[in-house]
Amino acid sequence: VQLLESGGGLVQPGGSTRLSCDSSGFNFISYSMNWFRQAPGKGLEWISYISGTGVTIYYADSVKGRFTISRDNAKGSLFLQMDNVRADDTAVYFCARLSGTYSGGEDYWGQGTLVAVSS
Amino acid sequence: EIVLTQSPATLSLSPGDRATLSCRATQNIRTFLAWYQHKPGQAPRLLIYDASKRATGIPARFSGSGSGTDFTLTISGLEAEDFAVYYCQQRGNWPWLTFGGGTKVEIK
Numbered sequence: 001v002q003l004l005e006s007g008g009g010l011v012q013p014g015g016s017t018r019l020s021c022d023s024s025g026f027n028f029i030s031y032s033m034n035w036f037r038q039a040p041g042k043g044l045e046w047i048s049y050i051s052g053t054g055v056t057i058y059y060a061d062s063v064k065g066r067f068t069i070s071r072d073n074a075k076g077s078l079f080l081q082m083d084n085v086r087a088d089d090t091a092v093y094f095c096a097r098l099s100g101t102y103s104g105g106e107d108y109w110g111q112g113t114l115v116a117v118s119s
Numbered sequence: 120e121i122v123l124t125q126s127p128a129t130l131s132l133s134p135g136d137r138a139t140l141s142c143r144a145t146q147n148i149r150t151f152l153a154w155y156q157h158k159p160g161q162a163p164r165l166l167i168y169d170a171s172k173r174a175t176g177i178p179a180r181f182s183g184s185g186s187g188t189d190f191t192l193t194i195s196g197l198e199a200e201d202f203a204v205y206y207c208q209q210r211g212n213w214p215w216l217t218f219g220g221g222t223k224v225e226i227k
Contacts, residue, residue: 043218043221049214106153106163
């Protein structure tokens with residue numbers, strides 16, 4: 001199982017960027033996925049969830065209305081569209097696979113991609 | 120929101136020592152708690168889920184206990200690769216997951 005994030009970089013406040021998470025080694029459609037982030041010097045924060053079919057989606061209040069999670073099961077890819085970004089969105093963003101049950105934790109994570117919001 | 124408080128913030132120990140990490144929740148989360156290990160620049164690693172179940176491939180020196188609001192992660196016999204930051208995560212209010220602030224286990 002591998003997860004590889006991409007798409008991070010420097011973004012201006014109010015701007016947009018799209019993160020990708022490419023998967024391999026497992027049947028992607030069978031697993032729900034999450035995005036998490038870690039701001040500099042801070043702990044981990046959950047930001048969004050999507051079910052295997054993409055029908056069920058949830059967001060943390062901190063990103064609701066600005067970020068959009070989606071997935072392409074044919075390509076085994078997960079996405080995070082980030083719009084109207086703010087300085088406090090600066091963080092390393094991780095994608096993670098939810099294990100078989102909601103209580104089972106996220107059993108595989110990517111190494112993360114850095115998004116820096118600055119003018 | 121369920122807030123998790125981890126203690127201590129830093130644990131200074133030597134290889135071979137026993138590490139005891141605590142995590143306290145502001146609400147009863149039954150056993151819906153997970154523990155993760157995180158090293159700089161690496162992917163977080165799931166250690167424990169459902170408070171006491173070891174994830175696949177996790178060595179037996181890692182054990183979790185607790186229920187309700189008080190939880191413990193124990194590492195019996197620290198090895199060099201165990202020095203890292205450890206986070207607890209509540210899943211009682213899934214999908215609105217929250218993490219504790221972390222405990223850094225450093226070499227004394």
